[in-house]
Structures are given as structure tokens and as C-alpha cells.
Amino acid sequence: MVRYRWLITTLVIFSIIELEAGDCSKHFTEINDCDDSDRRAESLRNVNFLVGIAERGANARNEISSEVRECAKDLRIFLEAVDTGETWATKMIDAFGNMPRSFIWGNNFWFSSPELCSDINEPLYISLSPSIPRITNKNLMNMTSPFKVHFQMVYFNYTTPMQADLKQQHEPHIEIGLCVPVQCPKEAITNWAQKYFEDNRFIPQRIYDINMTTVDSKVPEFKSEIFSSTGFILFTLIVVTVSSLAGLAEIMCILKQRRSETHDKDTVATETFRGEKFLRCFSLRENVPRVLQATAPKEFVSILAGLRTIVCLWVTLLHIFYFSMFTMDNILFLYATGETFIQQPVFQACYYVDVFFTVSAFLMTYNLLSNKQRVCEIKSNKWFQNLKLYMKFVIHRIFRLTPVLVLTLVASDFVYDIVDMSSPFYLNEDHDLYCKKNWWYTLLYINNGLSIRKMCLTWSWYLACEMQFYIFFLAIIFIYIKNETVGKAIFITSTLVLMTVSFLCYYSNWNNFPI
Structure with missing residues (x-):
């Protein structure tokens, strides 16, 4: 009888414990669900910077500006839609707010195509056959946001030990793209982005130890x-x-x-x-x-045409790489592969420009010395008459080159304004097309004396060098025709001086094109 009592008592105790355990398990599951929900929301804000910046803006309830208050209202709607998993909000965080791959190799473009932001307002459709069964959400392609959105870029200076610090002409920036409500002022979004990244909440930012400071922002569109x-x-x-x-x-x-x-x-x-x-x-x-x-005329040296064509195409190939670097998302990888042996014919093409200097010097000397009538005129002229003739040659060359150079300057300034206005890329005064300050250096053919960061149309350094060489060596040829001994002496002396200066410049800097 005692055994049965103990057995009944034990069963009752176990039943009570089981019931209490069930209640505790239920409450624990609810707590876990709440904790998981909190962690999911927090994780999303720490992984997707669009959500993190929107959270910053959504708390701006007491702003004086009506635009900022309307913007905060739209951002709260967006965050609520993210929490409830609405399709249009999911499309926004799927396309924007994520850090791309290959940051170590120089991918600083943290944005998707602006068309994906336009899709939130005006959906892009895909024609699918209705006869094939699909599990796709029927409203996936036609869901739109309850407010208008547009694409905005924010640019950051940054430091990180996890990316090679190249000293290029174009200082690298982290460029993030955001799909934000149209009501939001550009300055407000920039301010919230700065505060978000200052808090170091973005998990990839902590992983790569990135310090970010805003530089500029814009809404890329044609105006x-x-x-x-x-x-x-x-x-x-x-x-x-x-x-x-x-x-x-x-x-x-x-x-x-x-x-x-x-x-x-x-x-x-x-x-x-x-x-x-x-x-x-x-x-x-x-x-x-x-x-x-x-x-071709009889006196034309035909081999030079082929030589110039080949070298010109070769140099153009290098320029395609170099002048499009500001749009490349793997610039470090490009530099790394550029050091391999097989890539040297392309990346050492800058030295092929010497061929143009040699050809120009040859043609100038050949055309002048082969013209017997001109040689006799120079010999018979007095020094003042030769000076007038020399200035005539120089002015003639300036008039040949300058009109096309002026057109190139103006067109480059126009293209710079278009690209800066409508593209998502960051262009500043270091860009090759920027000619609003130092254009007159280029027109005077002295821009090769500027640093590459301040030079307008950086590729036009060649014209400046060639014009200076033409002025200098044309004078030597005139002196040579008038007096061969003096001309040879000046030529040899100037050659030795130029070689010495070039060697000293290279030796003191070791690398004249540091990265």
C-alpha cells in the first residue's frame, strides 16, 4: 500500500513538473521568438546600411524642416515594411545597402544599378508563360512603394589596413548608392549616413576596420x-x-x-x-x-606611317585602361596582373611615346635640310632675318596645333560636366577632364610642369613637350645651317646636359610615377 502511495505521489509530482516545464518551455519559446526578432532586426540594420541610415532618419521627428519631417515619415513606413516583409521593401534592401565582394581588391562601389531604384516606382516586367506552374510571388514584379523614391550617391574618404593604399592620380573613395524617398533632402541623407558609419554599426565596416568620412553626395540625373x-x-x-x-x-x-x-x-x-x-x-x-x-607625295617616308599607326594604337590601348580606372571595381587586381610579364607590352606603352618624339625630330630635320632652297635662304640671311623666319616656323606650328587643342579643351569640359552630373561616379578636381582652373597652362604648352593631379587633360603633356622640343631643336638646326661647328657643339652639349638632368631626376625620385 505504501508502495502504491509513493508511486502515485511520484506520478503526481512528475505530472506537475511536466506541466510546469511545458509552460516554461512555451514562455521560453516566446522569449526566444522575441529575441530572434530583435536580433533579426538588429542584424539587418548592421548588415544593410540602407536600413541603418533609414533608422537614423526615421528618428528625426522633431526637425524644423517640413521636408525632413516628411522624409522621416516615409522612412518609418519603409522600416515597418521591412519588418513585415513587404515585397517592395524587400526589393529595395535586396538591391541597395549591401557591401559587394572583393573589397580587398579595390571594389569600393557599394551600389547597384539606378534602374533597380526606378523599378520601385515603375516596375520592370518579365513576360512569363502562364501555362508553366511557378512558385514565384505573383506580386514580385509589380509591387511599388507608397512613396516616390530616387537614387542618391554618398561619397566617403576612408582608411583601412585591409586594402593596399595606392597613391594614384584619382584618390579612391567609397561610393555608396541609396534608394531613398524623393522627399528626403540630399544634405539630410548625407548627415545620417555620416552618423551611421561613425557609430561603426555596419558589420563589414568592423570586419575590415574601415574609418569613413563623408566627402560629397549627389543625385545623379541629367539636368x-x-x-x-x-x-x-x-x-x-x-x-x-x-x-x-x-x-x-x-x-x-x-x-x-x-x-x-x-x-x-x-x-x-x-x-x-x-x-x-x-x-x-x-x-x-x-x-x-x-x-x-x-x-603619298614622293618625298614621304612611308615606313613612318605604319610605325606611327602601330604605336598610336598601342598607346591608345594603355589609355583605355588608365583613363577608365575611376570606373573599375578591381583596380588593385589590375595593378597586380599588370606586373606580370605577359602584360608588359600594354602597361609599358608609355615608353612608346618616345617613338613619336623621335619621329617628330626626324621629320623636322629631314624636311628642313632636304629643302635646298630653304637651306640657302637661311645661309644667306642675316641673324635678324633668320630670327623672323624662325618665329614664322614656330607660329605656324602653334596655329596648326592650337585650334584642335582648344576644341578638345572645350569638349572635355563639357563631357566632364555631363559625367559628373549624370553618372554615379565621383569626379573631383584631380580628374583628367577637369579644366576649369589650369586650362591656360595647356594652351601655353607648359602644362607638363604641373603635377599630374593638377594637370588639365593629362595626356596633353606630350604636346607641351613636343612644342618645347620643337622650339629648342629648331633653333639648333638654324644655327647648324648657319655654322655647322657651332651647331654641332650646341647639340652635343645640350644632349649631355639633358641626359644628365634626366638621370638625376630619375635617380633622386627612383620612380617618377609613384603609386
């Missing part, structure tokens, strides 16, 4: 302001002027042709008016056949 920019106005004036001159030249040719039909051709051919020679420079019917002419 009508571009039509009032200096580059566009000057470019338009040049195009209109050249087109007008080409039209006048065409009218002149038509009138001259009609007169030749009614008058003596020889008489019409000899009749000219002031400015006719200048207008003929813009005549399409005269200049296009000359450009397309395939026959």
Missing part, C-alpha cells in the same frame, strides 16, 4: 543646367562658327562654279577676293577628298 554651362556654350559657339564658315565656303564654291560656266574659266580662276583662301580651309568639297586621298 537642363548643363545647357547653361561654360563648356556647352563654348562648344556650341565653335560648332556654329565652323558650320557657318563651311556653309559660306560651299556657297563660294557654288558661285564660282556658276561663274565659270558663263565666263572664261582662266579669268574666273585668277579672280579672288579677300578672305577666299581662309574660307577654302573650311570647304568640305575640297578638304574631304584630300583627307581620303591614299597616295
Whole structure:
């Protein structure tokens, strides 16, 4: 009987314990669910910087600006939609707010295509066959946000031990893209982004030990302001002027042709008016056949044409790499592979420019010394007459090169404004196309004296060097024709001096193009 009592008592105790354990387990599960929910929300805010920045902005309830208050209201709607798993919010955090791969190799572009932000307002559709069963959410492609959104870029200076610190012309920046409500002022988003990354809440930021400071921000879109920019106005004036001159030249040719039909051709051919020679420079019917002419003059050194073509294409290949580096997401990998032996023909193409210097020097010397009439004129002239002739040569070369250089300067300034305005990439005063300050150095052919960060049209250093070489060595050739002994002495002395200076510059800096 005692045994049964103990057995009954034990069963009752175990039943009570089991019931209490069940209740505790239920409560523990609820607590876990709450904790998991909190961790999921916190984890999302710490992994997706779009959500983290939105959380910052959503708390701005007491702002004076009505725009900021409306922005905070929209951001709270977005965060609620993220918590409830609404499709349009999931699409936003799927496309934006994530750190891409290969940060160590230089991928600083933390943004997706701006079209994916536009998809939140105006959905992109895919035509799917209705006869095939699918598990896809039916509203996946056509869900839109309850407020308008747009794409905004925020740019950061940064330091990290987990990425090679290359000393390039273009200082690298971390460029993040955000899909935010249209109501949000650009400055407010930038401020919230700065505070979010200052708190070091972003988990990848802690993993890579990244310190970030905002530099600038923009909403990349094409604006009508571009039509009032200096580059566009000057470019338009040049195009209109050249087109007008080409039209006048065409009218002149038509009138001259009609007169030749009614008058003596020889008489019409000899009749000219002031400015006719200048207008003929813009005549399409005269200049296009000359450009397309395939026959070379007898004194032309044909091998030079092939040599210049090959080297020009070679240098162009290097420039394609170099001048598009600001858009590359694996710049460090490019530098690493560029040091392999097989890549040397491309990445050492900068030394092939010496071929152009050699060809230019050869042609200048060959054309001048082979012209017996010009040589005799220089020999018979006095020093003042030769000085006038020398200045004539120099001015002629300046007039040959400068018009195209001016057009390139203006077009580059216009292109810079377009790219800076409409692209997501960060362009500053160190960019190759930036010519709003130091353009006059380029026009005076002295821009090779500037540092590469301050140079306008960095590739135009070659024109400056060639112009300076032309002025210097043309004077030596004149002296050589007038007095061979003095000319040879000056040439040898200048060659030794230039070689010594070049060696000392290279030796003191070791590498004249540091990265």
C-alpha cells in the first residue's frame, strides 16, 4: 500500500513538473521568438546600411524642416515594411545597402544599378508563360512603394589596413548608392549616413576596420543646367562658327562654279577676293577628298606611317585602361596582373611615346635640310632675318596645333560636366577632364610642369613637350645651317646636359610615377 502511495505521489509530482516545464518551455519559446526578432532586426540594420541610415532618419521627428519631417515619415513606413516583409521593401534592401565582394581588391562601389531604384516606382516586367506552374510571388514584379523614391550617391574618404593604399592620380573613395524617398533632402541623407558609419554599426565596416568620412553626395540625373554651362556654350559657339564658315565656303564654291560656266574659266580662276583662301580651309568639297586621298607625295617616308599607326594604337590601348580606372571595381587586381610579364607590352606603352618624339625630330630635320632652297635662304640671311623666319616656323606650328587643342579643351569640359552630373561616379578636381582652373597652362604648352593631379587633360603633356622640343631643336638646326661647328657643339652639349638632368631626376625620385 505504501508502495502504491509513493508511486502515485511520484506520478503526481512528475505530472506537475511536466506541466510546469511545458509552460516554461512555451514562455521560453516566446522569449526566444522575441529575441530572434530583435536580433533579426538588429542584424539587418548592421548588415544593410540602407536600413541603418533609414533608422537614423526615421528618428528625426522633431526637425524644423517640413521636408525632413516628411522624409522621416516615409522612412518609418519603409522600416515597418521591412519588418513585415513587404515585397517592395524587400526589393529595395535586396538591391541597395549591401557591401559587394572583393573589397580587398579595390571594389569600393557599394551600389547597384539606378534602374533597380526606378523599378520601385515603375516596375520592370518579365513576360512569363502562364501555362508553366511557378512558385514565384505573383506580386514580385509589380509591387511599388507608397512613396516616390530616387537614387542618391554618398561619397566617403576612408582608411583601412585591409586594402593596399595606392597613391594614384584619382584618390579612391567609397561610393555608396541609396534608394531613398524623393522627399528626403540630399544634405539630410548625407548627415545620417555620416552618423551611421561613425557609430561603426555596419558589420563589414568592423570586419575590415574601415574609418569613413563623408566627402560629397549627389543625385545623379541629367539636368537642363548643363545647357547653361561654360563648356556647352563654348562648344556650341565653335560648332556654329565652323558650320557657318563651311556653309559660306560651299556657297563660294557654288558661285564660282556658276561663274565659270558663263565666263572664261582662266579669268574666273585668277579672280579672288579677300578672305577666299581662309574660307577654302573650311570647304568640305575640297578638304574631304584630300583627307581620303591614299597616295603619298614622293618625298614621304612611308615606313613612318605604319610605325606611327602601330604605336598610336598601342598607346591608345594603355589609355583605355588608365583613363577608365575611376570606373573599375578591381583596380588593385589590375595593378597586380599588370606586373606580370605577359602584360608588359600594354602597361609599358608609355615608353612608346618616345617613338613619336623621335619621329617628330626626324621629320623636322629631314624636311628642313632636304629643302635646298630653304637651306640657302637661311645661309644667306642675316641673324635678324633668320630670327623672323624662325618665329614664322614656330607660329605656324602653334596655329596648326592650337585650334584642335582648344576644341578638345572645350569638349572635355563639357563631357566632364555631363559625367559628373549624370553618372554615379565621383569626379573631383584631380580628374583628367577637369579644366576649369589650369586650362591656360595647356594652351601655353607648359602644362607638363604641373603635377599630374593638377594637370588639365593629362595626356596633353606630350604636346607641351613636343612644342618645347620643337622650339629648342629648331633653333639648333638654324644655327647648324648657319655654322655647322657651332651647331654641332650646341647639340652635343645640350644632349649631355639633358641626359644628365634626366638621370638625376630619375635617380633622386627612383620612380617618377609613384603609386
